[in-house]
Amino acid sequence: MPHSVKLEITPEMIKRYNRPGPRYTSYPTVPVWKDGKFTRDYTKSLQKEGQNEQPISLYVHIPFCRQLCTFCGCNKIITKNQNLVEKYLTALEQEIAGVAECLGTPKNLAEIHFGGGTPTFLNPQQLQRVVQMIVSRFDTQEEGEWAFEADPRVTTTEQLEVLYELGFRRVSFGVQDLDQTVQRAINRNQTAEQSWQTLKTARSLSYKSINLDLVYGLPLQTKLGFRKTLEEVNKMRPDRLAVYSFAYLPGMFKTHQRAIREKDLPTPEEKINIYLEAINFFAESGYVMIGMDHFALPEDDLALALKNKTLHRNFMGYTTLHNMTQIGVGVSAISDFGDSYWQNTKEIELYMIEASEKKLNPRKGMKLDKEDQLRREVIETLMCHGEVLLPDFESRYKIDFRHHFSQAWTQLEKFKQEGLVKLSPQKIELTPIGMLFTRNLAMPFDRHLKTQVSPKFSNTV
Template sequence: MSTVCDFPRVNDALLQRLDVPIPRYTSYPTAPVWTESVGRQAHAAALSRAGRQRPDAPLSIYVHIPFCRERCSFCGCNVVIARSPAKADAYLGALVREMDIVAGLLGERRTVSQIHWGGGTPTFLNERQIEGLWTAIARRFRVLPDAEVAVEIDPKVTTRSQLALLRKLGFNRMSMGVQDLDPDVQDAISRIQTPQQTADMLDSARELGFRGINFDLIYGLPRQTPQSWARTLDQVLAMSPDRMAVYAFAHVPQVRPNQKRLPLAELPHGVAKLELFRLAWEAFTGRGYRPIGMDHFARPDDELAEAQARRALTRNFQGYSVRAASDVVAFGITGISDVDGLYVQNGHSLARYQDAIVEGELATERGFTCSAEDVRRRAIITQIMCNFHVDLGASAERLFASELERLRELEAEGLVEVRGSELTVTPLGRIFVRNVASIFDAYLASERPFSRAV
């Protein structure tokens, strides 16, 4: 697969029509259609079935550490503001008890191929807490020697000593929040982080042996201009991380009230916002990075790039991956598990979560039971989102007649190519791959509070 340098030309009419609220499809069906009628009992039954039916299949584990010292005004994550790591002790105790409950339901199925600590800020925890949490996981689950063990870090609060401990415990991959390195933009989003802090943390991670080091960037933030963004891109490229995620800013103040603090008049939209993504695309691909999925970039020898070249890339709530565990088990508030055809999510309330766990119950708040048709459509959407290609099979005309009709409309606009039962997303279509995937979404409703496509 050749490196893509030229960003596809997008005319204003197409952008105006397709830049609408649309899911990112980290799950299908998407979270807004999940219901509270699927709760603890269904969750427990799914874990038990998964343990009995697939005792040797490895698991993917997600642990949510919700704590942050302060709330950034752009943030869309589920966080708890606290000043001292001591505030996390009760929560960590609940996490361990939740692991006991889940491990008991899984029975002998304890092998793990992927672990991800997200937040919040996992390195809000002190070293005693970090080691204690890891020990709790390692005592209850068997982490494979080649497992991907990843952590999200904030360079502003993470020390080299913490990083060294994480590496010693077995963490081998990390994702670093950067967002933007321009001082005016950082002031607008209430997140001050110097380029030197970022570079020093990257150097430390490399010296310690972390691989697949990722930077998270966001375009569409207030006060971003093509000139300021180009400077950020130059600084990032000078640091040369292994991977980069370049997310479109999801402005959803109706869901995240903290975003109401942002200077609304200074947010780029439409053509101006797409121009920022174009600059990132051309800067990164021009330096040899391969575009991955809808908004990631990786070095050509990175396993993500190699998997996408083979059309073997996959994706779950932890992001793009080459390790497709059949079941994802999540711990902590808002954690989303994907087990035996069932999506379940823990509640948002720290107090209610801890109360449920103390009582020996799962903290499930809502979920969704996937039908066979949901599973079929999820596989199609995943292939589109990850590998830009899918074969709909011999029965495509019968099963997806209306979808094929809509796809031919997109084909006329240059977004896809349809050859028999095979669908391929074009370079132009990659920019709007969420729109392409939405063709197969049987639940999509325009009034849902999704972020925009661009």
């Protein structure tokens, strides 16, 4: 959706489409993966992966935060306990060593991502320690993409300097909303000054890419109030923006149940209008819309990848890296390579015990058969490019697309009548309104959806 758009979305459409649905950062989605202990399978897969000469991407989960934001859906631990942090880092070191051993000869890392929680919860020495664990076990490329997530409220100049010196060039700061009423409602006091200051420091240190996270649909948020946040954020001119739909999951998160009052949430109509405000605002301000929830300056790699149709989607959202083996370390971390997904335990104590026993033990796993691999690619293509070229899939997967997906096609015909999608023998193409309901349009291709429990997914609007 390159230009500012006026879209006619009726309350009936919202009522019809606003239902629980995945965000498809993976397919099949995590609730479908099997529970178990996967030490043997995971170890074998890593050994096999070791024979592959392609570089890999490493995700490191740092779960700690100083204070709880009540809207948060991430895997985080609120603590001040430095003993716990040190113990966790030791466990991380053991896991990284175990992974590297299974992979065999040191693998090349094309990407390192520190996510959380809040990686800048760690002090400079701890950050250095984590990088040391990695570089002592892996080869790191000069031009590798090193990125981390940071909370402007706790990130110091010294941390930004140390991380830059260590090789990080990309940073993503959480902002969410600058309106104080909204901030009070989510227990996150963050002045615009704090966001400005951290951003300016990162810029003065020459970080080459700065992203800011915003969230729409938060309690007490209004279109007018969010507009002010957008204006302020636009003055900061980050290279990228993530504008996430608030995933409200009272069935999954006790804090959502206890601390977010449902009556404070914008109605689905208000929520979609807030989102439309953001889309139009950023289009007018010269940002390119990337898939469902990202925006980037036209010269940014993500915008170029969109243009060149080389955009991809993984656990961290949209990315320019294609088909790269992704290994996750740390509590709750996810790995994605070959034809499998794996996830570490979400329990920090259990994670630390098993790591200290030198045991790699993902607690969830999923092996994709050919059918799931095909569906994964269709869903990713739809989410990244807003269109699916049928002949492309027909030649590569040896299928008659419309026959193979006859049930999905019947559902798409209904979306077509609503103006959400254009269908031809060659192509499925989302319309600008369809882009707002991308999750709904991907759902017909999900063959596991019927068997899943809905409290695990947020509403699609």
